[in-house]
Amino acid sequence: MRALAAEVADGNILRLVEKFLRAGVMEQGVFKPTTVGTPQGGVFSPLLANIALNHLDWQLDAAGYRLVRYADDFVVLCKTARQAKEARGLVERLLTELGLTLSAEKTQVTRFARAFHFLGFRIARRTVRMRDKSVEKFQDKVRELTRRKLNLDAEAIGKLNRVIRGTAQYFAARFASCRSLFRKLDAWIRTRLRAMKYGRKWRTDNYRLRRRYLERLGLLSLTSFCPAT
Secondary structure (H helix, E strand, C coil), X not given: CHHHHCCCCCHHHHHHHHHHHHCCEEECCEEECCCCCCCCXXXXXXXXXXXXXXXXXXXXXXXXXXXXXECCEEEEECXXXXXXXXXXXXXXXXXHHCCCCCCCCCCCCCCCCCCEEEXXXXXXXXXXXXCHHHHHHHHHHHHHHCCCCCCCCHXXXXXXXXXXXXXXXXXXXXXXXXXXXXXXXXXXXXXXXXXXXXXXXXXXXXXXXXXXXXXXXXXXXXXXXXXXX
């Protein structure tokens, strides 16, 4: 609230935000008071997180570090292992001042050669690609929409296309290597749709339900979103 008051002079807005923070939450129909932090999923939470972590951004910049941050996920870039160790110590101290702590599970000091994960990508010295966990999440969504008990119709294709479009538009960035993975996922999706249509998984169904037929139904492909090379 002190950080917010430094940016916002309107007392009515400040009081409204404070009421929101103290309003409590409903969990499975049971009211629970809010004693610390912001309600997860609340509309104010991302904004307040950015205001709080703005202090971290400027302090690291003043110390000469390069920082990339999105909400509460961030990477500090260093030239040596010693600098990285010093940067981690500084981050821990600055977050302590804000009443926050680093996640031991998600925090690591690593090298580009070993790769690291950031915002769903696996970033290495030579390649940037979709991380395995992101692939699993995408496949779980597709599995849910292509269960064999469902009908293969325009509505089903429409729902599937929304998942395909959202994933492709995010991960098919110009800096990412995604075409090979996307080809495999496209083939896997077509296999799921054939099994959905016939209630089984046979190779001969590739000829009974060809790719062109699925395209005529309106099925999008992940590879169609890849940048031209």
